[in-house]
Amino acid sequence: MIRADIIKLYKTVHTWTGITCGFALFIAFYAGALTMFQEPIARWASPPAVGVAAVPLDDAPRLLELVAAAHPEAREEGIKLHLRGYENEPARVTWEEDESHEAGQPHGHVHWWATLKPDGSLLAKQEEPSELAEFINTIHMRIGIPEPWGSYFMGVVSLLYGVALIAGVIVLLPSLVKDFLALRVGRNLKRMWLDAHNVVGITALPFHIAMAITATALSLSHELWSLQEAVIFGGKQAILDERDNEPFRAPKPIGEAGAMMAPSQLLQRLKAQVPDFEPKVMIFKNIGDKAASVRVAGAERGYVGDTHLGGVMLSAVTGELLKDSTRPSRQDPDRRASETFYGLHSGQYEGATITWAYFFLGFSGAWLFYSGNLLWIETRRKKACKGGELPEQRRDTYWLGAGTVGVCLGCVAGLSLTIVAAKWLYGRVDDLNHWHEYIYYAVFFGSVVWAFAWGAARSAVHLLWLCAAATMAIPLTTLLAVLFPALGMWAHGSAATIGVDVVAFIGALCFAWMAVATTRRIRNGPTDSIWSIRKADGDTVPHKPAATPAE
Amino acid sequence: MLVFAALALTIAGCVYLYLASPNQKWLVQALPGRPALVAGGLLLAAGLAAWITVLRPLAGFFVTLHVAMVCLFAFPYIAALRGKGRRN
Numbered sequence: 001m002i003r004a005d006i007i008k009l010y011k012t013v014h015t016w017t018g019i020t021c022g023f024a025l026f027i028a029f030y031a032g033a034l035t036m037f038q039e040p041i042a043r044w045a046s047p048p049a050v051g052v053a054a055v056p057l058d059d060a061p062r063l064l065e066l067v068a069a070a071h072p073e074a075r076e077e078g079i080k081l082h083l084r085g086y087e088n089e090p091a092r093v094t095w096e097e098d099e100s101h102e103a104g105q106p107h108g109h110v111h112w113w114a115t116l117k118p119d120g121s122l123l124a125k126q127e128e129p130s131e132l133a134e135f136i137n138t139i140h141m142r143i144g145i146p147e148p149w150g151s152y153f154m155g156v157v158s159l160l161y162g163v164a165l166i167a168g169v170i171v172l173l174p175s176l177v178k179d180f181l182a183l184r185v186g187r188n189l190k191r192m193w194l195d196a197h198n199v200v201g202i203t204a205l206p207f208h209i210a211m212a213i214t215a216t217a218l219s220l221s222h223e224l225w226s227l228q229e230a231v232i233f234g235g236k237q238a239i240l241d242e243r244d245n246e247p248f249r250a251p252k253p254i255g256e257a258g259a260m261m262a263p264s265q266l267l268q269r270l271k272a273q274v275p276d277f278e279p280k281v282m283i284f285k286n287i288g289d290k291a292a293s294v295r296v297a298g299a300e301r302g303y304v305g306d307t308h309l310g311g312v313m314l315s316a317v318t319g320e321l322l323k324d325s326t327r328p329s330r331q332d333p334d335r336r337a338s339e340t341f342y343g344l345h346s347g348q349y350e351g352a353t354i355t356w357a358y359f360f361l362g363f364s365g366a367w368l369f370y371s372g373n374l375l376w377i378e379t380r381r382k383k384a385c386k387g388g389e390l391p392e393q394r395r396d397t398y399w400l401g402a403g404t405v406g407v408c409l410g411c412v413a414g415l416s417l418t419i420v421a422a423k424w425l426y427g428r429v430d431d432l433n434h435w436h437e438y439i440y441y442a443v444f445f446g447s448v449v450w451a452f453a454w455g456a457a458r459s460a461v462h463l464l465w466l467c468a469a470a471t472m473a474i475p476l477t478t479l480l481a482v483l484f485p486a487l488g489m490w491a492h493g494s495a496a497t498i499g500v501d502v503v504a505f506i507g508a509l510c511f512a513w514m515a516v517a518t519t520r521r522i523r524n525g526p527t528d529s530i531w532s533i534r535k536a537d538g539d540t541v542p543h544k545p546a547a548t549p550a551e
Numbered sequence: 552m553l554v555f556a557a558l559a560l561t562i563a564g565c566v567y568l569y570l571a572s573p574n575q576k577w578l579v580q581a582l583p584g585r586p587a588l589v590a591g592g593l594l595l596a597a598g599l600a601a602w603i604t605v606l607r608p609l610a611g612f613f614v615t616l617h618v619a620m621v622c623l624f625a626f627p628y629i630a631a632l633r634g635k636g637r638r639n
Contacts, residue, residue, distance in 0.1 A: 182574035183627035185634060195627075203623035206616055302607040340609065347617075349610050353558060357617040364624055 033362025305343025
């Protein structure tokens with residue numbers, strides 16, 4: 001039996017760590033759930049292009065040869081040969097070049113793609129790909145705060161999230177078995193929100209513990225490395241870094257010409273040497289040289305963290321296996337451990353089952369923090385005496401209610417609208433990738449201001465309708481693209497991109513349902529709450545409690 | 552095919568565990584505790600074995616765990632939404 005004063009102490013710790021970190025964690029989990037479909041979103045947002053199929057794999061040797069001859073920098077940096085034909089792969093071959101910069105200074109990259117014209121000559125074009133999916137990932141990782149402060153901030157938030165988890169479990173221990181899986185919907189709203197919060201927190205506890213640990217480590221990785229360097233390695237970490245990077249380093253060119261093996265033959269050689277490896281992209285370096293190599297990035301199924309940084313390197317001349325210590329089954333134990341660690345955070349293993357599981361767990365995490373705030377507000381609600389006047393609710397509950405509605409729904413609406421913008425603004429603005437940021441932040445901060453201006457109850461309805469409309473705009477945009485091709489938008493036919501529209505459609509219906517339920521609650525629910533818009537009207541008729549997701 | 556079997560076994564195991572709980576809201580009365588818990592445990596173990604066959608031990612364990620977590624938080628919510636639907 002745990003002493004009551006200890007439970008009280010941990011309850012205070014749980015409450016305040018949860019309240020202070022809840023907003024950031026909601027954004028991280030909601031955007032994180034979307035990143036589970038990072039590739040389908042990137043494919044949905046990518047305009048129609050020449051495509052991989054325009055150059056059959058058998059014609060790829062000529063294309064590679066022409067690119068290497070015309071773009072020496074690409075030859076050194078690496079020319080990517082795409083194998084899957086996804087919509088976000090603009091052509092069979094792509095590569096990056098450095099932007100002009102002073103030596104040793106940080107710099108950006110420009111992106112190129114290349115294909116063969118019908119007459120067999122080279123067509124190369126510089127075109128920046130959509131960075132929408134990366135932007136959503138940035139919101140997930142740093143909630144939009146610039147580096148390095150974003151990582152520091154999320155590192156501390158993740159650490160406090162871990163503290164909140166431990167404290168929450170201790171608080172729950174006395175009633176854990178009795179209340180396990182209970183979700184009691186009824187007149188006692190505090191009980192209901194407590195159950196709604198606890199069900200998600202307890203059943204998904206292993207997921208949350210893994211997230212808290214991995215997010216802390218990933219956010220503070222630079223600082224942890226520096227600490228290791230100072231305390232453990234004493235300046236010798238560079239040797240370890242060198243050892244870690246070696247498997248990715250291509251052999252240096254020797255200056256002798258060599259005949260390249262065709263990519264299709266190289267893939268056959270790969271299949272023969274590493275049968276279980278699923279190649280995604282081939283990255284050629286130093287084409288034309290006898291020491292030319294190709295790194296094949298891909299997955300080796302069955303491992304946690306099966307694709308992250310995994311790959312094998314072959315000689316592009318002989319097809320001989322040069323390096324394969326980065327694929328999961330050949331990684332040394334410390335790299336395997338770190339890849340498992342990363343894979344557990346990102347859900348990068350197995351396939352569709354784990355992608356969907358992480359998607360739902362990500363949303364449940366966002367709901368955990370949202371419901372935590374609702375519980376805090378409900379716990380501090382001043383109830384009306386029977387037949388008495390309505391009490392004035394505490395100001396802090398008004399502020400937290402407005403903040404919860406503004407931040408959480410602002411994030412949802414902002415992400416949906418910035419996804420929609422990928423099709424509407426393509427070709428109409430100069431720098432679409434920056435527009436994704438402008439749109440997200442405008443909607444996000446606009447929603448927060450709106451929530452404080454209108455109050456939690458009214459703004460919850462407005463912003464839920466905004467979320468529903470913005471999310472519904474995703475499939476509607478695709479539908480408009482099909483019906484009115486003159487709009488200049490596109491509708492890809494792959495299952496992955498149609499899946500984005502279908503999931504958005506279902507999501508929009510959920511937001512609309514919440515908006516309707518919230519409207520009912522603010523009009524008809526108990527008046528002694530920040531979630532009611534009815535004034536003190538002397539109404540003494542007992543109301544049936546009508547709890548809603550926005551409450 | 553084995554993936555679908557593994558998924559079905561894992562979900563079925565969670566259904567039994569939920570229905571064995573005194574707090575379940577799907578049935579008028581919870582399933583008899585011990586037999587339902589044993590059945591749920593066996594189904595989950597079979598699901599785990601199937602996932603491990605499809606993948607590898609570590610990945611199989613984590614897939615089983617994550618599917619079970621989704622089921623166990625979703626079932627009480629599904630019950631609450633069904634109850635709300637009936638009341639309306």
